[in-house]
Amino acid sequence: MPSMLRFVFVIALLLSVRVGLAQSDAPTFQMAPCPFNRPGGVAIECGYVTVTESRSPALADDTNQIRLAVAVFKSTSTRAEPDPVIYLDGGPGGHTLDSVEYMVSTFQPMLLNHDVIFFDQRGVGFSGGLDCPAYIDFDYAILDQDMPFDEVIRQSNEVLLKCRDENIPADVNLAAYTTTENAADVRDIIQALGYSQANLIGVSYGTRLALTVMRDHPEVVRSAVIDAVLPLQVSPDAEFPVNAQRAFKTLFDGCAQDHACNLHYPDLETVFYDTVDKLNDNPETVTAFDFYSGQKRAVLVNGDLFIGGLFGLLYQTTEIPNLPRYIYEASQGTYDGFLDDLFFMVYQDDYFDETLFTNIGCYEETAFEDLDTAQASSAGLPAPLADMFLSQVKGDFELCAAWGAPPVPATENDAVISDIPTLVTVGEYDPITPPAWARLAASTLSQSYVYEFPAIGHSALFGTDCAVQITTAFINDPNQEPDASCIANLPPPLFATAEIVEVHNQPYTSDELGFRGIVPENWFEVEPGVFSPYPQLDPVQIPVIAYRFPVTLDDYISRIITQGFYAYDKLPPSTSTVSANGRDWQIYQIERPDEKVYTSFAFFEGDRTYVIGVTANSAEERAFLYDALFIPAIQAFEIVEPRE
Numbered sequence: 001m002p003s004m005l006r007f008v009f010v011i012a013l014l015l016s017v018r019v020g021l022a023q024s025d026a027p028t029f030q031m032a033p034c035p036f037n038r039p040g041g042v043a044i045e046c047g048y049v050t051v052t053e054s055r056s057p058a059l060a061d062d063t064n065q066i067r068l069a070v071a072v073f074k075s076t077s078t079r080a081e082p083d084p085v086i087y088l089d090g091g092p093g094g095h096t097l098d099s100v101e102y103m104v105s106t107f108q109p110m111l112l113n114h115d116v117i118f119f120d121q122r123g124v125g126f127s128g129g130l131d132c133p134a135y136i137d138f139d140y141a142i143l144d145q146d147m148p149f150d151e152v153i154r155q156s157n158e159v160l161l162k163c164r165d166e167n168i169p170a171d172v173n174l175a176a177y178t179t180t181e182n183a184a185d186v187r188d189i190i191q192a193l194g195y196s197q198a199n200l201i202g203v204s205y206g207t208r209l210a211l212t213v214m215r216d217h218p219e220v221v222r223s224a225v226i227d228a229v230l231p232l233q234v235s236p237d238a239e240f241p242v243n244a245q246r247a248f249k250t251l252f253d254g255c256a257q258d259h260a261c262n263l264h265y266p267d268l269e270t271v272f273y274d275t276v277d278k279l280n281d282n283p284e285t286v287t288a289f290d291f292y293s294g295q296k297r298a299v300l301v302n303g304d305l306f307i308g309g310l311f312g313l314l315y316q317t318t319e320i321p322n323l324p325r326y327i328y329e330a331s332q333g334t335y336d337g338f339l340d341d342l343f344f345m346v347y348q349d350d351y352f353d354e355t356l357f358t359n360i361g362c363y364e365e366t367a368f369e370d371l372d373t374a375q376a377s378s379a380g381l382p383a384p385l386a387d388m389f390l391s392q393v394k395g396d397f398e399l400c401a402a403w404g405a406p407p408v409p410a411t412e413n414d415a416v417i418s419d420i421p422t423l424v425t426v427g428e429y430d431p432i433t434p435p436a437w438a439r440l441a442a443s444t445l446s447q448s449y450v451y452e453f454p455a456i457g458h459s460a461l462f463g464t465d466c467a468v469q470i471t472t473a474f475i476n477d478p479n480q481e482p483d484a485s486c487i488a489n490l491p492p493p494l495f496a497t498a499e500i501v502e503v504h505n506q507p508y509t510s511d512e513l514g515f516r517g518i519v520p521e522n523w524f525e526v527e528p529g530v531f532s533p534y535p536q537l538d539p540v541q542i543p544v545i546a547y548r549f550p551v552t553l554d555d556y557i558s559r560i561i562t563q564g565f566y567a568y569d570k571l572p573p574s575t576s577t578v579s580a581n582g583r584d585w586q587i588y589q590i591e592r593p594d595e596k597v598y599t600s601f602a603f604f605e606g607d608r609t610y611v612i613g614v615t616a617n618s619a620e621e622r623a624f625l626y627d628a629l630f631i632p633a634i635q636a637f638e639i640v641e642p643r644e
Contacts, residue, residue, distance in 0.1 A: 026192075027049055027050060027051050027188035027189070027191060027192040028049065028050050028192055029047055029048070029049050029050075029070070029192040029193055030047050030048050030050070031045065031046070031047040032046055032047040032048055033046060034046035034071060035069065035097055035098070035126055036071070036097050036098050036100050036101055037101050038101075039100075039101045039104045041076075042073050042074065042076060042104070042111060043073075043074040044071055044072065044073055044074065045071070045072045045074065046069075046070065046071045046072075047069075047070055048067035048068060048069055048070065049067070049068045049070050049119075049185075049188060049189045049192045049193070050065055050066075050067050050068075050192075051065065051066060051067075051068055051122075051184070051185050051188045051189075052064055052065060052066075052184075053065060053066045053122075053173060053176045053181075054173055054175070054176035054181065055181065055184055056176075059173055059175055059176055066122060066127070066128065067127065068119055068120065068121075068122060068127045068185055068189060069097055069119060069120045069125065069126030069127045070117065070118070070119040070189060070193070071097055071100060071117070071118045071119070072084070072115055072116075072117050072193060073100075073104065073107070073111060073115065073116040073117075073118070074111075074115050075111050075112070075113060075114055075115050075116075076111050076112055077112060077113055080113060080114060080115060081113050081114050082195065082196070082197075083114065083195065083196070083197045083198055083199055083222045084114050084115035084116060084117050084190075084193075084195055084198050084199070085107065085110050085114050085115070085116045085117065085198065085199045085200075085201055085475060086116075086117040086119075086186065086189070086190065086198045086199070086200055086201070087103075087107070087116065087117065087118050087119075087201050087202075087203075087206075088121075088186065088200060088201065088202035088203070088206030088207075088209045088210050088213075089121065089124075089203065089205075089206050090203045090204030090205045090206050090228070090459075091121075091124075091204070091205045091352065091353070091356070091357055092121065092124075092179070092182075092205045092209075092356050092357055092360045092361075093123075093124060093130075093352050093353035093354065093355075093356040093357035093360075094124070094204075094205070094351075094352055095120060095124055095125040095351050095352065095353070096118050096119060096120050096121075096124070096125065097118060097119070097120050097125055097126060098125065098351070099351075100118050103118075103462075106461065106462060106468055109468060109469070109472040110471075110472050110475060113475075113476060114199065114475065117189065117190075117193065117198070119189060121182055121185070121209075121356075122176075122177060122181065122182060122185055123172075123177050123353060123355075123356045123359075124353050124356060125353075128172070128353075128356075129167075129168075129169055129172075130168060130172070130177070130353045130355040130356045130359070131167075131353045131354070131355065132159070132160060132163035132167060132353070132354045132355050133167075134159050134162065134163060134167075135156075135159050135160060135163065135349070135354045136349055136350050138155070138156065138159045139346050139349050140293075140297070140346065142155070143297060143298070143299045143300070143346075144285060144297070144298040144299060144300050145300060146283055146300050146302070149304045149388060149391050149392075150391050150395075152304075153391060153392060153394075153395030153398075154395070154398075156395070157395060157398060157399040157402070160354060160355065160358055160399065161399070161402055161403070163354070163355055164355060164358075164403070167355070168355065174359050175405075175406045177356060177359050177360065178360060178363055178364065179208055179209055179212050179360060179364055179412075180212060180216065180412075182209050182212070183209060183212040183213040183215075183216050183217060184216070184217070186198075186200075186209070186213050186217070186220075187213065187216075187217040187220050190220045191220070196220070197219075197220055197221060197222040198220060198221065198222065199221075199222050199223045199224070199225070199475045199478070200213060200214075200221055200223070200224040200225065200226075201224075201225045201227070201461070201471070202224070202225070202226050202227065203227045203228055203459050203461060203462070204227075204228045204230060204432075204433060204458065204459065205230055205360075206226075207226035207227065207228065207229045207230050207231075207433075207441070208230040208231070208232060208364075210224050210225075210226050211224075211226065211231065211232060211416040211418075211441070212232070212416070214416055214418045214420050214422075215416045215418070218418065218420060221420050222420075222421075222478065223420065223421045223422070223423070223474065223475060223478035224420055224421070224422045224423070225422070225423040225425070225461075225471050225474065225475070226422060226423070226424055226425075226438075226441065227424075227425045227426070227459055227460055227461045227467070227471075228425075228426060228427065228430055228432075228433040228458050228459045228460070229424060229426060229433055229437050229438045229441045230433055230437065231415065231416070231437055231440050231441040232412060232413060232414060232415060232416060233413055233414060233415045233440070234437055234440065235365070235368065235369045235373065235374075236361075236365050236369075236432075237365060237366060237369045237374055237393045237396050237397070238369050238370075238373040238374040238377055238393070239374075239377060240374070240389055240392070240393055240432075241374065241377070241378040241381055241385060241386055241389035241390055241393070242377050242378060242381065243431065243432060243433075243434050244311055244385060244389055244431055244432075245381050245382065245385050245386075246431075246434055247311070247314045247429055247430065247431035247434075248272075248310075248311075248314075248385065248431075249269075250428060250429050251268075251314065251320070251323055251324075251429065252268050252269035252272070254429075254455075254492060254493060254495075255268045255324045255495060256268065256269075257492075258492060258493070258495055259534050259535055260495060260497050260533065260534035260541055261324055261495035261497070263497075263533070263534075264324075264328075264497045264498045265324040265325070265327070265328050265495075268324050268327060268328075271327055271328060271331050272327050273382060273384060274331065275303075275306065275327060275330050275331045276303035276306055276307060276384045277303065277384065278303075278331075279301055279302050279303040279305075279306055279330070280302055280303035280304065280384070283300050283301060283302035283303075284300070284301050284333065284335075285298055285299070285300045285301075286298070286299055286301060286335055286339070287299075288335070288336065288339040288340070288343075290343040290347075291340065291343065292343055292344060292346075292347035293343070293347065297343070299335075299339060299342070301330075301335055301339075303384060304388050305342075306330060306338075307384060307385065307388055308388070309338060309341070309342045309345070310323060310326065310327070310338075311431055312342075312345050313326075313341055313345075314429055314430075314431040314457055314458075315430075315431060315432070315457050315458040316341075316457055316458075317427065317429075317455070317456050317457045317459075317462075317463035317464070319341060319457075320429055320455065320457055320493050321493045321494050321495045321496050322337060322341075322496050324495050324496070325337065325495075325496045325497075325498075326338040326341075358399065358400075358403060359403070359405065361396070361400070362399070362400035362403045362405040363405040363406065363408055364408060364412050366396060366397060366400040367400075367405065367407075367408045367412075368408075368412075368413040369397075370397075371393065371394055371397055374390060374393045375390060378390055415440075415441075415443075415444045416441075416444060416445070417444045417445075418444070418445050418446070418447075419445075419446045419447050420445070420447065421447045421448075421474075421478035421479055422442070422445045422447060422448040422449075423448070423449055423451075423470070423471060423474040423478075423482070424438050424439075424441060424442045424445070424448050424449065424450040424451070425438070425450075425451050425452075425453065425460040425461065425467055425470070425471070426438035426450075426451075426452050426453070426460060427452075427453050427455075427456030427457050427458060427459065427460050427463055428452060428453060428454045428455060428456055429455065429456060429457045429493075430456070430457055430458045430459075431457070431458065432458060433458065435452050438450055438452070447479075449474070449481055449482065449484075451467075451470065451484050451487060453466065453467060453487060453490060454487070454490050454491075454492060455490060455491065455492050455493040456490075464490065465486075466486035466487055466489075466490055469483075469486055470482045470483070470484050470486070470487075494541060496617075497534075497541070497617070499616075499617060499618060499620065499621040499624075500533065500543055500616075500621055500624065500625065501624060502628075503520040503521075503625070503628050503629050504520060504521040505518040505519065505520055505521070505628075505629065505632055505633075505636075506518060506519065506520070506521045507636075509640065510528070510529065510547075511640065512528060513528060513529050513547065513549060514549075514639060514640055514641060515547060515610075515637060515638065515639055515640060516636075516637075516638045516640055517547065517633055517636045517637045517638065518629075518632055518633055518636045519531045519545065520533070520545070520629060523545075526544075529546060529547040529548060529549075530544055530545075530546045530547075531544060531545050531546075532544045542597065542615045542616060542617055543614065543615060543616045543617060543621060543625060544613075544614070544615050545612070545613070545614050545629055545630075545633060546611075546612070546613045546614075546615070547610075547611070547612055547633075547637075548610075548611040548612075548613065549608060549609065549610060549611070550609050550611060551609070552609060553603055553605050553609045553611075556609070556611060557571050561590060565592065565597075566590050566591075566592055566597075566599075567592075568590065571588065572588060572589075572590070574586045574587055574588055575587050575588060575589050578602065578631065578634050578635075580634050580635045580637065581635075581637065581638060583604045583606065583610075583637075584604070585602040585603065585604050585612075585634050586602070586603045586604070587600065587601070587602055588600070588601040588602075588603070589601075589622075591619070591622075596617050596618065597615060597617075598615065598616045598617070598618060598619050598621070598622040599613055599614065599615040599616070599622070600613065600614050600622060600625075600626050600630045601613045602630070602634050608639075610637070612630070612633055612634060612637065614626070614629055614630040614633070
């Protein structure tokens with residue numbers, strides 16, 4: 001894939017080294033220091049499993065062994081189950097071990113009963129050296145270049161072919177770097193570590209790897225979890241444009257169906273395509289600070305870059321809520337948020353092995369596809385998307401024609417048929433492995449359960465705690481359908497909204513709660529005494545004004561501020577006192593910047609306890625609402641007899 005899109009397949013982080021060893025008859029494990037910062041609270045054993053580079057006698061030679069870097073996180077239970085979890089990373093080419101310290105929280109619930117194995121796949125990170133540093137340089141070099149997308153692809157392919165010819169160590173046999181060999185590695189790791197069976201968890205390409213293990217080595221698999229599924233029988237290149245368009249359409253429809261998003265970003269689809277056309281006709285060069293490299297960079301933003309960048313951001317669940325705002329900002333010539341995320345994606349390319357990605361893709365996917373099918377499947381798509389993604393697909397075929405991948409068995413394009421208990425998960429917004437692929441894979445897995453997660457991008461497991469709960473329950477008892485009720489409680493994306501810059505207050509009386517005051521015109525009462533511009537209740541979208549009447553002030557402070565959402569050690573000092581209608585209200589400014597929640601509280605204790613709070617999305621919005629709504633609400637507040 002060309003530079004601006006390739007990097008979005010990255011999941012993990014690590015540096016690369018390859019080691020060749022003398023030949024032996026069976027896989028062995030040798031302890032070694034852990035090559036990452038060890039998280040606390042768990043015992044970890046690190047080392048290398050020695051495996052055969054090629055298990056085909058025709059490819060074997062005197063250097064036919066490699067070492068795979070492995071880390072075993074030991075269960076926190078003294079009576080752990082005998083079958084560990086083994087994590088199969090995505091890509092292919094994603095590094096694993098250097099990101100373990102960031103992933104451990106996701107796997108923590110599984111550690112209660114199982115060991116968890118992480119490893120770098122052959123050719124990746126500490127298990128090899130198939131990286132291409134020149135490709136990273138190319139990513140940065142083209143950021144400010146005004147060139148046709150076809151030319152970007154052509155130069156990108158040249159860089160990769162040069163890496164293949166000049167960077168790959170002489171003792172590496174690329175014909176042995178396949179999913180079939182990866183699957184045999186998984187078997188060997190499980191057995192070398194002394195286990196009989198394991199529970200597979202594969203994400204993205206890791207699902208193809210998991211399915212191949214289930215096909216070739218079912219004896220070592222107790223259960224499998226495949227998340228963001230890449231079935232063997234699909235055609236990723238041919239379906240790439242239509243899958244991308246599906247994800248964009250999901251975004252546009254999601255915004256149109258969300259009151260707050262549609263209010264602030266109406267006709268999002270039209271604005272998006274108009275912006276793409278404008279940027280392709282008149283690209284803009286902007287200078288922005290790249291936090292990840294510490295440099296200012298000039299970036300030429302054209303329509304293709306904008307499409308590619310947003311496509312990459314659809315992978316990331318946490319970024320999906322920001323995309324409508326990025327589209328509207330770009331339509332007005334502002335790119336700050338978009339470019340910050342773009343720089344992060346380019347930065348991540350340093351932790352992804354493009355050579356391995358290309359090698360496996362050419363061998364196992366492109367060999368079964370053709371450009372005519374891709375063009376036919378793209379008929380009727382919006383021209384900007386079809387043109388760009390078809391250019392990329394064409395470039396993939398040209399690269400693979402020059403790559404020289406060996407012939408591939410037809411079985412590598414056959415559906416995996418298995419009765420191994422399998423959990424199949426997918427995100428609604430996944431731009432590259434759509435929900436239809438998850439259902440397709442499950443159709444030949446007789447003991448499978450399929451779940452789609454709303455508002456999630458690429459990988460449900462790393463996108464929501466709900467998926468972690470379901471995965472953990474399944475692994476604990478794979479013969480029992482897991483409790484998936486948490487899915488019904490997942491909200492749609494909380495799309496970022498424009499800040500409130502104007503309110504018109506009107507009188508309001510609540511006989512039920514026993515007060516009169518003000519609320520902004522056209523705000524919704526989402527629950528008694530709580531008002532928002534948006535009608536969504538679960539969760540309530542901010543900004544909000546809330547009138548509360550707790551039993552005691554201490555109880556409210558404990559539940560909300562010190563032991564609740566805000567997690568303060570103690571109530572901070574009052575910032576001021578406001579007197580109105582015979583009451584002296586103590587004012588407090590409470591916030592959670594990491595969650596973009598900024599609240600002004602007013603407390604008064606008399607014959608009853610009264611709380612007025614206004615919560616905003618930013619410090620600036622809070623400052624506006626403080627004067628326009630919060631203080632007027634205090635001044636207008638009066639008690640009336642509650643209705644019995």
